[in-house]
Amino acid sequence: MKKSVNKANALLIPLTLVFVLLFIIPFFVLFYYSFLTRSSGQVVPSTPYTVSSYLRFFEDSYYPRVVGRTLWLSLLTAGICVVLGYPVAYYITKARGYWKTVLMVVVILPLVSGVITQTLGLYGMLTSYGPVNNFLMWAGILKEPVEFLGTTTGVVIGLTQGFLPYMILTVMNAIQAIPDNVLEAADNLGANGVQRFFLITLPLSKTGVAAGFVLVFGCCLNSYTTPLLLGRGKISVIGTAIYQQAMELYNWPFASAIAMILIALVLVVFALGNTLPGVGGRKKAVSG
Amino acid sequence: MKKLFCLLLTLALALSLAACGGSKERDAEDASGNAGGDGASPFQDETLVVGVWGGTIESVLRESVVTPMEEEFGCNIELVLGGTSERKAKMYAEVDNPSMDVLFLNIYESKQAVDDGVAQEVDSSLSNFGSLYDFAQTGGYGMSIMGLGIGYNHELVTEPITSWKDLWREELKGKVALSTMPGFENDAFIALTAQAWGLDLKTQEDEVFAKIAELGPFPLFYNDLDELFLEMKQGVVLAAAIFNSYSNDYIEQGFPVTFVYPNDPGAILAKDTIVIAKNTAHEALAKEFVNRCIGVEAQTAYAENIFFSPCNKDVTVADEVAKKLVYGDDVKTLVTLDWDYILEHEDAWTDQFNRMVEGN
Incomplete structure (x- = not known):
């Protein structure tokens, strides 16, 4: 028994090394940079140590507003993904055979195509002269084209499209984990389809919903490409603010400070998510 | 093992x-x-x-x-x-x-x-x-060498554009695209707006940004020329501050755009x-x-x-x-900006520009 545990641990070594090399070390470098001073005419920051970058973030109301906007966009997107993703996940779980495979491919395909391809495709769809506006006008829903691009609506549509598969796959896992005999027991005890869904399936899959919500929320919080392209440079979020400071103004200490604040926010969100009923512990979820 | x-x-x-x-x-x-x-x-x-x-x-x-x-x-x-x-x-x-x-x-x-x-x-x-x-x-x-001038949709703009001040015409309101900040185009645009409207950039920075904000609401802040020229063709954007070389490349491809070297203060040397x-x-x-x-x-x-x-x-x-x-002699007509001053203030201008974008 002990031997097999050691083997399992050994398999984790490559991933651990990659994780330490690509995440832990850069994290501490960023943390260190956030306390350095930007030198005139230099990209790499230097001493003296200072907290001025953190102070600047909170002194200028622009950056807290950017954080607020990012949080709002992320919450909205995660919420929409729950509403749209749950029925799809439920339907796919119940589907059988070839049809289920087709549905799974449709869900997974956007993840394979990459965020830039997806976003550019959506860009073409959402222009004022694109198919979405043309259809809405043809159907008589709109009298004149609506500008989706460069607006919060456009960015939320893009983020939802990009991250919906994560929600669907997470919820699907949770629904599939419900033992068939539990549902059969509900049937035997006289529950109809609606009761079975609301009293059995939904409570037992809330772990997946919460996990999907936190996953989509975290992804939105870090997003850069979608707000940049669909926001047309008008919707600033934390990702675009960090890029502007780091890669265009070379203010690495300030960019690092914003990144640290972002990481802190993500940790807070995950910690809060962990306190949600059914998320913190498996036992509790099963018993719920 | x-x-x-x-x-x-x-x-x-x-x-x-x-x-x-x-x-x-x-x-x-x-x-x-x-x-x-x-x-x-x-x-x-x-x-x-x-x-x-x-x-x-x-x-x-x-x-x-x-x-x-x-x-x-x-x-x-x-x-x-x-x-x-x-x-x-x-x-x-x-x-x-x-x-x-x-x-x-x-x-x-x-x-x-x-x-x-x-x-x-x-x-x-x-x-x-x-x-x-x-x-x-x-x-x-x-x-x-490149000259930063104005490219505009000649099918939809009624009168030819000849000076930088023409961007503030009523028919162009909400139809002028700027590039993303920071970058040469916007750094230069801030400086030339001051010169075009007789403002002193060193003492009237807020007025300069207020003047730029008058062009809004901005249809887009471009970082991709394909996107810009597509939107110019569709009429979402009617005019933009852009380099002569890039403009001519797209004009050659058939986009209905005319490029001009505007006066007051003139095209900017890049x-x-x-x-x-x-x-x-x-x-x-x-x-x-x-x-x-x-x-x-x-x-x-x-x-x-x-x-x-x-x-x-x-x-x-x-x-x-x-x-x-x-x-040839055209080179001498291009305006050279005070880049040392511009670079010194690029950080602060970017913050101010970000706030202006947020308000548009």
Whole structure:
């Protein structure tokens, strides 16, 4: 028994090394940079140590507003993904055979195509002269084209499209984990389809919903490409603010400070998510 | 445990073989590249890494300089494509051991890099150096001249645009696109707005930004020219501050856009510049590369193929091409901005610009 545990641990070594090399070390470098001073005419920051970058973030109301906007966009997107993703996940779980495979491919395909391809495709769809506006006008829903691009609506549509598969796959896992005999027991005890869904399936899959919500929320919080392209440079979020400071103004200490604040926010969100009923512990979820 | 060890060993072996394969392929390529050389090339098998923009610039550079040099010297010239901000960041971060030997930068980035000691001073002994215009001999080697002017949709704008102030016409309200901030176009636009409206940028910064905000709501802040010209064609954008070379490239493709050099205060001088990294290990090859870039052949190719105006005074082009360039005496009409002042304030301007965008 002990031997097999050691083997399992050994398999984790490559991933651990990659994780330490690509995440832990850069994290501490960023943390260190956030306390350095930007030198005139230099990209790499230097001493003296200072907290001025953190102070600047909170002194200028622009950056807290950017954080607020990012949080709002992320919450909205995660919420929409729950509403749209749950029925799809439920339907796919119940589907059988070839049809289920087709549905799974449709869900997974956007993840394979990459965020830039997806976003550019959506860009073409959402222009004022694109198919979405043309259809809405043809159907008589709109009298004149609506500008989706460069607006919060456009960015939320893009983020939802990009991250919906994560929600669907997470919820699907949770629904599939419900033992068939539990549902059969509900049937035997006289529950109809609606009761079975609301009293059995939904409570037992809330772990997946919460996990999907936190996953989509975290992804939105870090997003850069979608707000940049669909926001047309008008919707600033934390990702675009960090890029502007780091890669265009070379203010690495300030960019690092914003990144640290972002990481802190993500940790807070995950910690809060962990306190949600059914998320913190498996036992509790099963018993719920 | 034994199985795991075997697995890791197999993986390591596979990676080693792949690396050897790649190396052999490279060697073969080098050998074939040297087929036309005389075998006594001073740059045989040397690799020069050049950071440059992609797209049509890459194509014309490859055709006019890279391929001929590789064939002649048996060297390898690797182009790293991308924007200047990443290149500049790398150059500063890797000053002691640069990963790029030669870098294409814009007018103020190159000057700053030379001033900061991360790029070499120009070498006036290069055979083509004396043919450069005077302003192309400082702060790096001038590669091409561009003028920042106005491109507008001539099918939808009723009266021709002739001055920068025309952007504030009522019919253009909400239809003028600016680029993303920071960047040459917007840095220059802030400075020229002050000049056009008689404002002192040093004491009336808020008024200058208020004036720019009057152009809003902005349809987009572009960082991609395909997007900009598509929206100009569709009428979402009617006018934008843009470089002559890029405009002419799209006009050639049939977009209904006219480019003008506006007055008050005039079109703004921009210059693509080449610098050599301070501590490059391939200095001689880098200088040979730069010398070819500023030579008549490459400069003519730039002018004829992508309408980038030559920095070399000896270049002559047909009248049809000359019309699309900042050429000959036109060069003297371009306005040079106080880039030292602009760069000093770019951080603060970016914050102010961000707030303006938020309010639009």
